[in-house]
Amino acid sequence: GQQVMQIPQYQHVQEGEDFTTYCNSSTTLSNIQWYKQRPGGHPVFLIQLVKSGEVKKQKRLTFQFGEAKKNSSLHITATQTTDVGTYFCAGASGSARQLTFGSGTQLTVLP
Protein backbone atom coordinates (compact mmCIF):
# COMPACT_ATOMS: atom_id res chain seq x y z
CA GLY A 1 0.00 0.00 0.00
CA GLN A 2 0.91 3.63 -0.22
CA GLN A 3 3.43 4.88 2.29
CA VAL A 4 4.30 8.46 3.14
CA MET A 5 7.55 9.12 4.96
CA GLN A 6 8.27 12.41 6.68
CA ILE A 7 11.52 13.75 8.11
CA PRO A 8 12.75 14.87 10.49
CA GLN A 9 10.61 13.50 13.30
CA TYR A 10 11.64 16.30 15.65
CA GLN A 11 13.20 19.72 15.09
CA HIS A 12 14.28 22.30 17.66
CA VAL A 13 15.12 25.77 16.36
CA GLN A 14 15.88 29.14 17.88
CA GLU A 15 13.26 31.76 17.21
CA GLY A 16 14.16 33.50 13.95
CA GLU A 17 15.81 30.45 12.38
CA ASP A 18 14.35 28.72 9.35
CA PHE A 19 12.73 25.28 9.40
CA THR A 20 12.04 22.68 6.70
CA THR A 21 10.18 19.37 6.78
CA TYR A 22 10.26 16.87 3.93
CA CYS A 23 7.71 14.36 2.75
CA ASN A 24 8.26 11.39 0.41
CA SER A 25 5.66 9.04 -1.02
CA SER A 26 6.20 5.51 -2.28
CA THR A 27 3.73 6.18 -5.10
CA THR A 28 2.84 9.08 -7.38
CA LEU A 29 0.32 11.37 -5.74
CA SER A 30 -2.64 13.19 -7.25
CA ASN A 31 -2.40 15.82 -4.56
CA ILE A 32 -0.68 16.49 -1.28
CA GLN A 33 -2.01 18.38 1.70
CA TRP A 34 -0.33 19.87 4.75
CA TYR A 35 -1.82 20.09 8.22
CA LYS A 36 -0.68 21.68 11.48
CA GLN A 37 -1.51 20.28 14.90
CA ARG A 38 -0.86 22.52 17.89
CA PRO A 39 -0.03 20.80 21.20
CA GLY A 40 -3.26 19.41 22.64
CA GLY A 41 -5.20 20.32 19.51
CA HIS A 42 -6.42 18.65 16.36
CA PRO A 43 -4.96 18.81 12.84
CA VAL A 44 -5.88 21.94 10.90
CA PHE A 45 -5.66 22.13 7.12
CA LEU A 46 -2.99 24.48 5.78
CA ILE A 47 -2.81 23.98 2.02
CA GLN A 48 -3.25 21.59 -0.90
CA LEU A 49 -0.85 21.16 -3.83
CA VAL A 50 -2.02 19.51 -7.03
CA LYS A 51 0.30 20.39 -9.92
CA SER A 52 3.74 19.01 -10.63
CA GLY A 53 6.40 21.48 -9.44
CA GLU A 54 3.81 23.68 -7.76
CA VAL A 55 4.99 26.24 -5.21
CA LYS A 56 2.59 28.06 -2.90
CA LYS A 57 3.31 30.65 -0.23
CA GLN A 58 1.40 31.65 2.86
CA LYS A 59 3.22 34.54 4.56
CA ARG A 60 6.38 32.91 5.99
CA LEU A 61 5.41 29.39 4.84
CA THR A 62 6.49 28.01 1.45
CA PHE A 63 5.11 24.72 0.16
CA GLN A 64 6.56 22.77 -2.78
CA PHE A 65 5.33 19.74 -4.72
CA GLY A 66 8.01 17.81 -6.57
CA GLU A 67 8.16 17.44 -10.33
CA ALA A 68 7.46 13.71 -10.07
CA LYS A 69 4.61 14.34 -7.62
CA LYS A 70 6.18 11.97 -5.09
CA ASN A 71 7.70 14.44 -2.68
CA SER A 72 6.90 17.73 -1.00
CA SER A 73 8.38 20.17 1.45
CA LEU A 74 7.27 22.86 3.85
CA HIS A 75 9.68 25.66 4.65
CA ILE A 76 9.11 28.24 7.38
CA THR A 77 11.21 31.41 7.25
CA ALA A 78 12.17 33.15 10.47
CA THR A 79 10.25 30.93 12.85
CA GLN A 80 8.15 32.38 15.64
CA THR A 81 6.91 30.77 18.85
CA THR A 82 3.45 30.61 17.31
CA ASP A 83 4.81 28.12 14.76
CA VAL A 84 5.18 25.46 17.46
CA GLY A 85 3.32 22.25 16.67
CA THR A 86 3.43 19.12 14.58
CA TYR A 87 3.29 19.46 10.80
CA PHE A 88 1.82 16.58 8.83
CA CYS A 89 1.84 15.97 5.12
CA ALA A 90 -0.94 13.82 3.67
CA GLY A 91 -1.10 12.39 0.16
CA ALA A 92 -3.84 11.03 -2.05
CA SER A 93 -3.48 8.80 -5.11
CA GLY A 94 -5.67 8.78 -8.21
CA SER A 95 -9.24 9.73 -7.50
CA ALA A 96 -9.10 8.36 -3.98
CA ARG A 97 -10.67 10.48 -1.29
CA GLN A 98 -8.56 8.82 1.36
CA LEU A 99 -5.40 10.52 2.59
CA THR A 100 -2.28 8.75 3.82
CA PHE A 101 -0.68 10.86 6.52
CA GLY A 102 3.03 11.14 7.14
CA SER A 103 4.31 10.57 10.66
CA GLY A 104 4.68 14.30 11.24
CA THR A 105 7.49 16.66 12.24
CA GLN A 106 7.26 18.10 15.72
CA LEU A 107 8.63 21.65 15.72
CA THR A 108 9.82 23.34 18.90
CA VAL A 109 10.78 27.01 18.72
CA LEU A 110 13.01 28.24 21.53
CA PRO A 111 12.57 31.92 22.45
Added chain:
Amino acid sequence: GAGVSQSPSNKVTEKGKDVELRCDPISGHTALYWYRQSLGQGLEFLIYFQGNSAPDKSGLPSDRFFAERPEGSVSTLTIQRTQQEDSAVYLCASSSRGTQSYEQYFGPGTRLTVT
Protein backbone atom coordinates in the same frame (compact mmCIF):
# COMPACT_ATOMS: atom_id res chain seq x y z
CA GLY B 1 -22.91 23.18 12.69
CA ALA B 2 -19.86 25.39 12.52
CA GLY B 3 -17.41 22.52 12.69
CA VAL B 4 -16.98 18.83 13.31
CA SER B 5 -18.03 17.84 16.81
CA GLN B 6 -17.21 14.68 18.71
CA SER B 7 -18.50 13.22 21.93
CA PRO B 8 -17.55 12.42 24.55
CA SER B 9 -14.39 14.52 24.74
CA ASN B 10 -12.91 12.12 27.28
CA LYS B 11 -13.81 8.54 28.12
CA VAL B 12 -12.29 6.34 30.78
CA THR B 13 -13.41 2.74 30.69
CA GLU B 14 -12.43 -0.55 32.22
CA LYS B 15 -10.78 -3.23 30.14
CA GLY B 16 -13.38 -5.49 28.60
CA LYS B 17 -16.16 -2.90 28.42
CA ASP B 18 -17.66 -1.60 25.17
CA VAL B 19 -17.46 2.08 24.23
CA GLU B 20 -19.27 4.16 21.63
CA LEU B 21 -17.77 7.31 20.16
CA ARG B 22 -19.83 9.79 18.17
CA CYS B 23 -18.96 12.17 15.36
CA ASP B 24 -21.14 14.96 13.94
CA PRO B 25 -19.62 16.13 10.65
CA ILE B 26 -20.00 19.53 9.07
CA SER B 27 -23.49 19.79 7.58
CA GLY B 28 -23.48 18.72 3.94
CA HIS B 29 -20.13 16.97 4.03
CA THR B 30 -20.48 13.63 2.31
CA ALA B 31 -17.16 12.07 3.31
CA LEU B 32 -16.32 11.13 6.89
CA TYR B 33 -13.10 9.64 8.25
CA TRP B 34 -12.03 8.07 11.52
CA TYR B 35 -8.41 8.12 12.65
CA ARG B 36 -6.59 7.04 15.78
CA GLN B 37 -3.66 8.94 17.26
CA SER B 38 -1.56 7.55 20.06
CA LEU B 39 0.42 9.94 22.26
CA GLY B 40 3.04 11.74 20.20
CA GLN B 41 2.33 9.64 17.14
CA GLY B 42 0.91 10.21 13.68
CA LEU B 43 -2.60 9.58 12.44
CA GLU B 44 -3.61 5.97 11.90
CA PHE B 45 -6.43 5.65 9.34
CA LEU B 46 -9.33 3.50 10.54
CA ILE B 47 -12.27 3.84 8.14
CA TYR B 48 -13.76 6.13 5.51
CA PHE B 49 -17.44 6.72 4.70
CA GLN B 50 -18.86 8.19 1.51
CA GLY B 51 -22.45 8.92 2.40
CA ASN B 52 -23.73 5.93 4.36
CA SER B 53 -21.39 3.37 2.83
CA ALA B 54 -17.83 2.51 3.77
CA PRO B 55 -15.68 1.91 0.68
CA ASP B 56 -12.59 1.40 2.79
CA LYS B 57 -12.57 -0.43 6.11
CA SER B 58 -9.00 -1.59 5.74
CA GLY B 59 -7.68 0.35 8.71
CA LEU B 60 -9.89 -1.16 11.38
CA PRO B 61 -7.42 -2.90 13.75
CA SER B 62 -9.62 -5.88 14.60
CA ASP B 63 -13.17 -7.20 14.50
CA ARG B 64 -13.74 -5.51 17.86
CA PHE B 65 -14.00 -2.21 15.99
CA PHE B 66 -17.24 -1.35 14.25
CA ALA B 67 -18.32 1.90 12.63
CA GLU B 68 -21.54 3.00 11.01
CA ARG B 69 -23.11 6.04 9.43
CA PRO B 70 -26.65 4.86 8.70
CA GLU B 71 -28.12 8.12 7.40
CA GLY B 72 -24.99 9.57 5.87
CA SER B 73 -24.48 12.20 8.55
CA VAL B 74 -23.66 11.26 12.16
CA SER B 75 -21.24 8.38 12.61
CA THR B 76 -20.49 6.16 15.58
CA LEU B 77 -17.38 4.12 16.24
CA THR B 78 -17.91 1.23 18.62
CA ILE B 79 -15.07 -0.63 20.27
CA GLN B 80 -16.09 -3.89 21.87
CA ARG B 81 -14.27 -5.59 24.73
CA THR B 82 -11.78 -2.73 25.01
CA GLN B 83 -8.10 -3.47 25.58
CA GLN B 84 -5.42 -1.23 27.05
CA GLU B 85 -3.80 -0.86 23.64
CA ASP B 86 -7.01 0.82 22.44
CA SER B 87 -6.11 3.87 24.56
CA ALA B 88 -5.61 6.80 22.17
CA VAL B 89 -7.26 9.91 20.82
CA TYR B 90 -9.89 9.04 18.22
CA LEU B 91 -10.25 11.77 15.62
CA CYS B 92 -13.06 12.24 13.16
CA ALA B 93 -12.83 14.37 10.03
CA SER B 94 -15.22 15.30 7.25
CA SER B 95 -14.83 16.71 3.77
CA SER B 96 -17.18 18.00 1.11
CA ARG B 97 -17.91 16.67 -2.33
CA GLY B 98 -15.41 18.73 -4.28
CA THR B 99 -13.66 18.19 -7.57
CA GLN B 100 -10.06 18.27 -6.46
CA SER B 101 -10.10 19.75 -3.00
CA TYR B 102 -10.48 17.03 -0.42
CA GLU B 103 -9.31 19.01 2.57
CA GLN B 104 -10.40 17.40 5.76
CA TYR B 105 -11.86 19.23 8.72
CA PHE B 106 -11.07 17.55 12.00
CA GLY B 107 -13.06 17.40 15.20
CA PRO B 108 -11.49 17.90 18.63
CA GLY B 109 -11.22 14.16 19.20
CA THR B 110 -12.25 11.73 21.92
CA ARG B 111 -9.51 10.76 24.35
CA LEU B 112 -10.08 7.14 25.29
CA THR B 113 -8.33 5.64 28.31
CA VAL B 114 -8.73 1.95 29.01
CA THR B 115 -7.74 0.99 32.55
